[in-house]
Amino acid sequence: MSTSVTPQSTGFLDRFFFISTRGSTIGQEVRGGFATFFTMAYIVVLNPIIIGTVADKTGQFLGDGNAPQFALVAAGTAFVAGIVTIAMGVFGRVPFALATGLGLNAFVAFGIASQMSWEDAMGLIVLEGIVIAILVVTGFRVAVFHAIPGQLKTAISVGIGLFIALIGFVDAGFVRRTGAGPVPVQLGVLGNGSLTGWPTVVFVVGVLAIAVLVVRKVRGAILLGIIGTTLLAIIVESIAKAGPQVAGGKLVNPNGWSLTVPQWPSKVLETPDLSLIGQFSLFGGFAKVGGLAAVLFVFTLMLADFFDTMGTIVGVGRQAGLVREDGTMERTREILLVDSLAAAAGGAASVSSNTTYIESAAGVGEGARTGLASVVTGLLFLLAMFFAPLTEIVPFEAATPALVVVGFLMMTQIREIDFTDFEIAIPAFLTIVLMPFTYSITVGIGAGFISYVIIKALRGKAREVHPLLWLVAVLFLLYFALEPIKGVLL
Numbered sequence: 001m002s003t004s005v006t007p008q009s010t011g012f013l014d015r016f017f018f019i020s021t022r023g024s025t026i027g028q029e030v031r032g033g034f035a036t037f038f039t040m041a042y043i044v045v046l047n048p049i050i051i052g053t054v055a056d057k058t059g060q061f062l063g064d065g066n067a068p069q070f071a072l073v074a075a076g077t078a079f080v081a082g083i084v085t086i087a088m089g090v091f092g093r094v095p096f097a098l099a100t101g102l103g104l105n106a107f108v109a110f111g112i113a114s115q116m117s118w119e120d121a122m123g124l125i126v127l128e129g130i131v132i133a134i135l136v137v138t139g140f141r142v143a144v145f146h147a148i149p150g151q152l153k154t155a156i157s158v159g160i161g162l163f164i165a166l167i168g169f170v171d172a173g174f175v176r177r178t179g180a181g182p183v184p185v186q187l188g189v190l191g192n193g194s195l196t197g198w199p200t201v202v203f204v205v206g207v208l209a210i211a212v213l214v215v216r217k218v219r220g221a222i223l224l225g226i227i228g229t230t231l232l233a234i235i236v237e238s239i240a241k242a243g244p245q246v247a248g249g250k251l252v253n254p255n256g257w258s259l260t261v262p263q264w265p266s267k268v269l270e271t272p273d274l275s276l277i278g279q280f281s282l283f284g285g286f287a288k289v290g291g292l293a294a295v296l297f298v299f300t301l302m303l304a305d306f307f308d309t310m311g312t313i314v315g316v317g318r319q320a321g322l323v324r325e326d327g328t329m330e331r332t333r334e335i336l337l338v339d340s341l342a343a344a345a346g347g348a349a350s351v352s353s354n355t356t357y358i359e360s361a362a363g364v365g366e367g368a369r370t371g372l373a374s375v376v377t378g379l380l381f382l383l384a385m386f387f388a389p390l391t392e393i394v395p396f397e398a399a400t401p402a403l404v405v406v407g408f409l410m411m412t413q414i415r416e417i418d419f420t421d422f423e424i425a426i427p428a429f430l431t432i433v434l435m436p437f438t439y440s441i442t443v444g445i446g447a448g449f450i451s452y453v454i455i456k457a458l459r460g461k462a463r464e465v466h467p468l469l470w471l472v473a474v475l476f477l478l479y480f481a482l483e484p485i486k487g488v489l490l
Helices: 013-018 026-040 042-051 070-092 104-117 117-136 138-145 150-173 198-215 220-239 284-289 291-319 333-350 360-365 371-386 396-416 422-440 440-458 467-480 482-489
Strands: 096-101 176-177 184-188 352-354
Touching: 013 026, 013 371, 026 220, 026 360, 026 371, 026 396, 042 070, 042 096, 042 104, 070 096, 070 333, 070 371, 096 333, 104 117, 104 198, 104 284, 104 291, 117 138, 117 284, 117 291, 117 333, 138 291, 138 333, 138 467, 150 176, 150 360, 150 396, 150 422, 150 440, 198 220, 198 396, 220 360, 220 396, 284 291, 291 333, 291 352, 291 360, 291 396, 291 440, 291 467, 291 482, 333 352, 333 360, 333 371, 422 440, 440 467, 467 482
Parallel strands: none
Antiparallel strands: 096 352, 176 184
16 A cells, blocks of 8 residues: 555645645755755854844943843844744745844944943834834735836846845855955955855855756755755865854954854753843833934834835745735735734844845745745744754855855746836846845835836826835835935934
8 A cells, every 4th residue: 555645645734834735745845944944044143243242322232241142142033033933934824934134133233222222222123013013904014015016026036036146155255345446346255356265165066066956956955055065064174174264353364264163063952041032121212312313213124124024025935936927925914914023023032123034045945835844944943042053063155055046046037027118127127236236125125116116207107106106115215315314303
């Protein structure tokens, strides 16, 4: 008698997550969940470096400490990421993972906490998440999502593909800003046009290995590539002793590993400290900097979070085949609501706003199509609280090759844009190129929306533009002019 497992025999999991309906299998979802985790597990290490080492206006570090609080921030980061990612899988039923937002956490650390206490800054993040959640409940955020023209959504997806590929190259030290001179970006950690060091070799081998596996349509190509490249990195480090690239906040060895040195940890288990949870003051920021300044901070966080998430959902959703021909997607309301509440949860746990990660595309590239992959990723984040030393094994140079290859896969959607129609082609072009050029999804989306509205209006076709796009374009104009506005009003 056959013992094979058919999609119909998978039972509850298949029905709840629509696994067979979306052409997936439990094995694909598990592999996808692992792939996504490995490509974004760096946030457990990186977030403490960004917000755990910066003192607030009172001179205190997170947790009211007199010294950087790496362990506290790492545990809180992994805990919140695990909970909200599982929530996305269960309620959103999509393979989108969430964690502390890069960029937003730097803005919080250097732009907000420098003017108030950490508790006050985290309170503003909670308020931002609540406001966005209200916009979802009232239908506004979903309506904006549906108001975006289909080809602009495609452009967002393509732009994100280029963006995450650039993230992969930059995080691996393959390209860097030069800091001066006529060429703003060049090869190499020092931006001098030269590739050196064993970590770079590991990265290049990783990109080629994953590319070959993808071309040969090997199952688990991305995950196998990450694991194999990590093992190669460990072997290389044990022989070459490259060591860390940065020590004590200073560049000490350009040929070293960019963030994590790949070596077996001295210990595997450690008890997580979650005492940061609940350390926030909801309205303390208003008393510290005044109502107007606090509102502008919340507005800045909200707008960046609002459209970064929208771009990620469109890009990863299209790659997963979850976006319909008319540009809509099932359970959009639930997806956006979980993302909004995740922002508030990050503030409530004092680890900064949580948002949907474009690295989810790595899991999708591995075959993930349902929320089961998110549940797997979330459980791995919760385990990471206890096995934090193991998450530090995978260096950027081993994880980022997956981002480069996935970036290519996402860029292939560019064929769906009609570049003979300049009315949509120019906004699409600006959306695509400005994401990697400015290192911001929000900037790319804003430029695309504003140019689309202006071109349509000047062509006498203003009525073809959805009213919500007019409103969003105005909001983006305010966003881009925020600093001059602050100078006038404050």
